[in-house]
Amino acid sequence: MKYNEISHFSHPQHLLKFDFTEVPFKCDGCKEVGIGSHYRCSYCDFDLHVHCAIPSLSIYHPFYTKCSFQFFSRPPGDTPRYCNACEKDITGFVYHCKSCGFDLHPCCAKLPMVLDDGEVKLQLYRKVRAACHRCGRKGRSWSYRSGCKQYNLHVACVREMLVENWHELYFGNGKGSSTRNLETRLPSLKNTLQTPHKRSKGKVKKCCEMAGLALQSVISAVLGDPTTLIAGVIGTLMSRA
Numbered sequence: 001m002k003y004n005e006i007s008h009f010s011h012p013q014h015l016l017k018f019d020f021t022e023v024p025f026k027c028d029g030c031k032e033v034g035i036g037s038h039y040r041c042s043y044c045d046f047d048l049h050v051h052c053a054i055p056s057l058s059i060y061h062p063f064y065t066k067c068s069f070q071f072f073s074r075p076p077g078d079t080p081r082y083c084n085a086c087e088k089d090i091t092g093f094v095y096h097c098k099s100c101g102f103d104l105h106p107c108c109a110k111l112p113m114v115l116d117d118g119e120v121k122l123q124l125y126r127k128v129r130a131a132c133h134r135c136g137r138k139g140r141s142w143s144y145r146s147g148c149k150q151y152n153l154h155v156a157c158v159r160e161m162l163v164e165n166w167h168e169l170y171f172g173n174g175k176g177s178s179t180r181n182l183e184t185r186l187p188s189l190k191n192t193l194q195t196p197h198k199r200s201k202g203k204v205k206k207c208c209e210m211a212g213l214a215l216q217s218v219i220s221a222v223l224g225d226p227t228t229l230i231a232g233v234i235g236t237l238m239s240r241a
Contacts, residue, residue: 064097124142
């Protein structure tokens with residue numbers, strides 16, 4: 001459920017208002033990148049993913065049937081922790097299972113099990129034996145796989161792509177950077193696909209287009225707003241890169 005305004009323990013000074021942006025922001029809760037729907041304090045330049053702004057006190061995940069994940073505002077204990085979904089470090093809000101020691105970023109914990117934009121249907125798997133289109137490796141982190149089983153994308157790889165492409169944008173130019181700056185930094189699968197030499201140019205082009213659609217959907221979900229609108233925005237920017 002979404003509200004127009006909320007109060008939040010991490011920012012008691014002001015109410016946070018529901019907002020929407022096409023420019024990436026850094027969530028002040030989980031410390032990860034976001035885009036689209038979020039809660040914001042414009043006075044303090046404070047932003048939260050929807051999943052971080054309105055967390056569940058405890059959750060269960062179908063990948064870990066014996067686990068009960070509790071919400072924490074900071075990683076428990078003194079040992080460095082990482083997310084079991086995307087393999088990135090945990091530095092802020094987290095869902096933690098005390099019995100198993102597993103950790104999940106709030107947005108990773110709420111990743112849709114199925115992404116379907118009408119063109120490409122992707123299923124979330126804990127592990128996929130097929131190689132990832134981004135890194136070429138098998139296994140590793142959670143992955144989204146297309147129904148046709150031709151496209152596989154590690155959640156970890158998408159996270160890495162976002163960090164690689166947006167670190168300079170966010171830290172170099174600040175949160176107010178224009179969308180035009182973003183256009184040249186969005187990740188693309190143009191040079192990462194491996195297609196058989198026997199395929200016709202038309203089939204290769206179609207393959208790349210479908211993989212691009214798959215990437216758009218996964219990026220949207222990883223950023224905390226798996227909506228068709230955001231996928232379309234990302235698709236437009238990717239086509240210009």
